[in-house]
Amino acid sequence: MSDASTLKRVRSLVEPIICDLKLDLYDLEFRGGTLRVTIDTPAGSPGGIDLEAIALATRLIGREFDHHDPLPGHYTLEVTSPGLERTLRTPAHYQRELGKTIAVRLRDTVNVGRRVQGVLIAADEQSATIRLDTQDADGIEERTVAFNQIDRARTVFVWGPAPKPGKPAAADKPKKATAKKAASKSATSTTPASTTSASTTSASTTSASPTSASTKEEAR
Numbered sequence: 001m002s003d004a005s006t007l008k009r010v011r012s013l014v015e016p017i018i019c020d021l022k023l024d025l026y027d028l029e030f031r032g033g034t035l036r037v038t039i040d041t042p043a044g045s046p047g048g049i050d051l052e053a054i055a056l057a058t059r060l061i062g063r064e065f066d067h068h069d070p071l072p073g074h075y076t077l078e079v080t081s082p083g084l085e086r087t088l089r090t091p092a093h094y095q096r097e098l099g100k101t102i103a104v105r106l107r108d109t110v111n112v113g114r115r116v117q118g119v120l121i122a123a124d125e126q127s128a129t130i131r132l133d134t135q136d137a138d139g140i141e142e143r144t145v146a147f148n149q150i151d152r153a154r155t156v157f158v159w160g161p162a163p164k165p166g167k168p169a170a171a172d173k174p175k176k177a178t179a180k181k182a183a184s185k186s187a188t189s190t191t192p193a194s195t196t197s198a199s200t201t202s203a204s205t206t207s208a209s210p211t212s213a214s215t216k217e218e219a220r
Contacts, residue, residue: 003030009070010035011218017060021053025091026082037061043096049081072174088153094123100155107151112136116143117156128153 018025018039027038039057043048065077065078072141087096094200098118104116113136121142122129129144136143 010037013064013068014061014179017064018057020056021060023049023053023057027087029089030071030075033074034051034078034151035071036078036080037084038080040082054079054081084155084157086155088155091123091125091147094120094128094147098123099154101133101154101158102128102143102153104128104130104153105151106145106149108149118143163173173196184219 007028007030009029011025014028015025022042023039024042025037026040027036028037029036037057039049039054041047047217062077065071067091086093086097088097094102100120101118102120106112106114106116116130116132118132120128120146121131127146128145128150129142131142132140135141158210
């Protein structure tokens, strides 16, 4: 089975679960034996995803995979939130982040800088347009980049003004959750500020701080 058909099969199992939780399936990636499922609150939501939602999604996805076994052999399932600085891989990712600062690294550039940073002002199915933080040598303020020219891209978290004395900083750290599963398969879930792991036979749970927790279970 090809990676494309594998991801299609996995998506058909994962999407209904995430939809029922009133969340978005932000990304799905299978690389190096790890299946990474990235979930988020719907675009425009006032808050981000929390550890409880990630832990619940992890349990439900793990249960579904136990029944339908979408991946052959040994693998790691990772369920995660995008975090404050999120990877941009698809046109939908760019369209979701309009108005935000992004950093782009280009491939195969000739006579132009390889790195581009600025505010994402437009995106369609083929390209993204960025208002540059700094004009380039030709005085150009905006640059349109085709997606097939992009090697890597991510949003850039822009810190607000320094808080007044005695007040906390404006931004919270991202949350992270991780789930692991081992035997003929394994599963892990992660998000930028909380961590949970799910399997079947043994379990241990640790929490490092009010915004971070991890759970591991080994299955056979």
